[in-house]
Structures are given as C-alpha cells and as structure tokens.
Amino acid sequence: MTTTLEQRLNAYRRILDISKQLNSTLEYGALLQQIVAAVVEILNVEAASIMLQDPSTGELRFEIASNLKPHETERIAVPLDRSIAGWIFTHGEPRVIEDVTKDPKHYRQVDSATQFVTRNLLGVPLRTHTKVIGVVQALNKQDGEKFNGEDISLLTVLASQAGVAIENARLFQQSDFVAEIVHELRTPLAALRASTVLLRRPDLPEAKRAEVYGLLEEETERLIALTSDFLDLARLESGRAEMDRRAFDLAGLVRDCVTLVSPQAAGKDIEIFIEIGEVEASGDKSKLKQVLLNLLTNAIKYNRHGGQVLVSGYINEVGMVQVDVRDTGHGIRPENLPNMFRKFYRVADTANTVQGTGLGLAICKHIIEAHGGSIWVESVVDEGTTFSFVLPF
Numbered sequence: 001m002t003t004t005l006e007q008r009l010n011a012y013r014r015i016l017d018i019s020k021q022l023n024s025t026l027e028y029g030a031l032l033q034q035i036v037a038a039v040v041e042i043l044n045v046e047a048a049s050i051m052l053q054d055p056s057t058g059e060l061r062f063e064i065a066s067n068l069k070p071h072e073t074e075r076i077a078v079p080l081d082r083s084i085a086g087w088i089f090t091h092g093e094p095r096v097i098e099d100v101t102k103d104p105k106h107y108r109q110v111d112s113a114t115q116f117v118t119r120n121l122l123g124v125p126l127r128t129h130t131k132v133i134g135v136v137q138a139l140n141k142q143d144g145e146k147f148n149g150e151d152i153s154l155l156t157v158l159a160s161q162a163g164v165a166i167e168n169a170r171l172f173q174q175s176d177f178v179a180e181i182v183h184e185l186r187t188p189l190a191a192l193r194a195s196t197v198l199l200r201r202p203d204l205p206e207a208k209r210a211e212v213y214g215l216l217e218e219e220t221e222r223l224i225a226l227t228s229d230f231l232d233l234a235r236l237e238s239g240r241a242e243m244d245r246r247a248f249d250l251a252g253l254v255r256d257c258v259t260l261v262s263p264q265a266a267g268k269d270i271e272i273f274i275e276i277g278e279v280e281a282s283g284d285k286s287k288l289k290q291v292l293l294n295l296l297t298n299a300i301k302y303n304r305h306g307g308q309v310l311v312s313g314y315i316n317e318v319g320m321v322q323v324d325v326r327d328t329g330h331g332i333r334p335e336n337l338p339n340m341f342r343k344f345y346r347v348a349d350t351a352n353t354v355q356g357t358g359l360g361l362a363i364c365k366h367i368i369e370a371h372g373g374s375i376w377v378e379s380v381v382d383e384g385t386t387f388s389f390v391l392p393f
C-alpha cells in the first residue's frame with residue numbers, strides 16, 4: 001500500500017504539533033516518553049527506543065524504550081562496533097533492516113534481555129546542533145508493511161526535533177543545578193561573614209571569641225565538603241569523569257576504609273565488623289573507595305550511640321561482586337526510600353542535627369552505574385538500614 005499525498009501531509013502536520021509539544025517540555029523523563037510515543041504513532045510501529053552515548057564508556061545505552069519499564073532498560077548497553085545502532089551512530093546515517101535475523105550486526109543480547117522480538121527496524125541518528133548524541137529506532141512495522149523512503153524522512157524530521165528538545169531539557173537541568181549550588185553555598189558564606197564581623201569587635205569576651213572560631217572552622221569545613229561534592233557530581237553528571245578500571249582486592253579496600261572512619265565510629269561508640277573473603281573486584285579503586293567511605297560515614301552518622309555496622313563483601317548468586325553496608329540506626333521510613341539517591345535530598349528528621357550535603361548518595365549512584373552496576377537501599381524503621389551495591393565482574 002502506498003501512502004497518499006494526504007496521508008503524508010497529515011503525518012507532517014502531526015510532527016509539527018508534536019515538535020511544539022516537545023519544545024515546551026523541559027522535564028527530561030516526560031520528554032523522552034513523548035518522543036517514543038510520537039515515533040510509534042507516526043511510523044505505525046510496535047515499539048520505539050532512544051539510545052544515547054554514554055560519555056564515560058563510549059557505548060550506547062538505552063535511555064527509554066516504549067515497550068519496557070524504566071528499570072528494564074537501565075544498564076542495557078550496546079557496543080558501537082557490533083550493533084546496528086552503533087553503525088547508525090558512527091556513520092551518522094539512517095538505516096533500514098528488513099529482517100534483523102539475517103543481519104550479522106543485530107545485537108541479540110538486547111532482545112534476550114528484554115524478551116522482545118525485533119523483526120525489522122528503522123534507525124536514524126539523533127543529533128543536537130553540534131553532534132550526534134544517540135540513535136532513535138522504530139521497531140516492527142505494523143500490518144505486515146515494510147519501512148519505505150517516506151518513513152525514513154518522517155523519522156529523520158522527528159529525530160531532529162527530538163535532539164534539540166533533549167539538548168534543551170539537559171541544559172535546563174544543568175541551570176537548575178547551578179541555582180541549587182548557589183543556594184547551598186549562601187548559608188555557610190553568610191555564617192562566615194557574620195563570624196568575621198564579630199571577631200573584629202574588641203569587646204568580644206574571650207569565651208565567645210573561641211566559640212566563633214569554632215563556628216568559623218566548622219562552616220569552612222562544610223564549604224570545602226560542599227564544593228568538592230559539587231565538583232564530583234558535576235563531573236559525573238556531564239560524563240567527564242573517567243573510570244580507571246583495574247582488578248583489585250576488595251577486602252583490602254574495605255579494611256582501609258574502615259580504618260579511615262574508625263575515629264568517627266569511636267566517637268559514637270560504634271563497633272564496625274567486616275565479613276569478607278578474598279574477593280577480586282574490578283573497577284576504579286579510588287572512586288569505589290569514595291562510595292564505600294560515604295556508605296560507612298552514613299552508617300555511622302545516622303546510627304545510634306553504641307550501635308553497630310557490618311560490611312560484607314561476596315560474590316552473589318548471579319556472579320556479581322556485592323557489598324552490603326548494614327547499620328543498626330533508626331532506619332528510613334518507606335515513603336522516604338525512593339528519594340535516597342536524589343541530589344540534595346536529606347531526611348528532614350536528621351537534616352538539622354547531622355552535618356551533610358545530601359550529595360553523597362547521588363555521587364555513589366553515578367559512580368556505581370558508570371561501572372555498569374547498581375545500588376539500592378533496604379531499611380526497617382527502628383532496626384536499621386542496609387545499602388548494597390553490585391559490580392559486574
């Protein structure tokens with residue numbers, strides 16, 4: 001069946017409507033949903049997906065797929081040199097595959113991981129103003145039809161609108177981050193200014209003077225922690241942080257980290273136990289040290305006086321290296337659990353009594369995911385909390 005002129009005009013009109021809608025959506029997740037829904041509708045296909053290049057590994061990663069739930073696409077990476085999407089990305093050209101089973105470049109791991117059977121596909125590069133950032137794919141043309149030249153132009157137009165909208169949404173997210181940073185820096189800076197004003201006063205009693213010096217010290221420490229966390233997170237978010245992967249001895253790293261936090265634990269009378277055999281892990285040791293240190297300091301900071309912390313490291317049932325950091329703290333209420341890895345998020349009950357930036361867990365998540373792993377939390381109120389992460393071997 002050939003498309004009539006009227007059908008074509010309708011499709012382009014629909015693209016115009018959609019692109020207006022895309023340009024007014026700055027919320028990244030909602031934007032991605034709209035794009036794949038538009039591809040499914042306009043190209044009359046079973047499913048659509050967007051893959052973006054992961055700047056830290058160079059691989060393409062699923063950002064969204066219309067037929068999968070977000071957690072199912074997480075972590076699915078596709079190598080550039082051994083996949084159809086990789087070909088489209090590196091050549092910057094559209095491509096139709098009429099029968100993927102006959103194409104040696106079809107990367108079967110994706111179908112087997114997602115239980116979706118791809119029969120045919122059309123993919124086009126996804127570009128911003130300056131470069132190719134990923135690939136948009138339309139999967140399985142409906143009604144037994146084949147992808148034609150018209151489909152290629154439709155998807156190309158749609159992808160160019162989508163690329164610009166994605167770039168805008170990302171820039172918006174960044175400007176949001178800058179605003180939050182400035183906001184977070186104001187409080188310690190105001191405290192520093194107030195302290196210096198006080199210290200200039202000759203009539204300030206000696207005891208008060210000592211107190212102000214203490215405050216100065218504390219707020220300066222907080223500023224240093226904030227700025228270094230900001231920098232780490234900004235690097236990780238932009239994908240500029242490089243993971244230097246090597247094999248290392250996990251038990252050794254855990255022992256080093258426990259030694260570093262033991263003065264802090266002693267201050268609260270907290271005992272730390274280690275349960276770990278000879279486990280060889282692979283990854284960026286200094287970045288993973290940062291993850292372990294943050295989980296350990298959290299397990300101490302949010303623990304009760306005289307509490308316990310248990311760190312275990314082992315190879316789990318699916319052959320991944322797993323680390324659990326368990327504490328006997330007050331626990332986290334179920335309604336707060338989904339927010340734990342969001343930047344700047346701190347549970348209100350402790351935010352005023354315990355020092356912190358609310359960035360530690362967001363940093364941990366980025367580092368673990370950049371290794372192709374995942375991190376999660378389980379908690380029982382009044383019993384304690386366990387943070388766990390896995391790393392692929």
Ligand SMILES: Nc1ncnc2c1ncn2[C@@H]1O[C@H](COP(=O)(O)OP(=O)(O)O)[C@@H](O)[C@H]1O
Nearest residue numbers: 298299302345346347356357358359360361385
């Ligand atoms: N082990 C834990 N037990 C209870 N609450 C925790 C634990 N770890 C983290 N939290 C909560 O999560 C928040 C975010 O942690 P994090 O990102 O490390 O930031 P920070 O420690 O700087 O506040 C903390 O403020 C605290 O409310």
Ligand SMILES: [Mg+2]
Nearest residue numbers: 294298356360
């Ligand atoms: Mg922390």
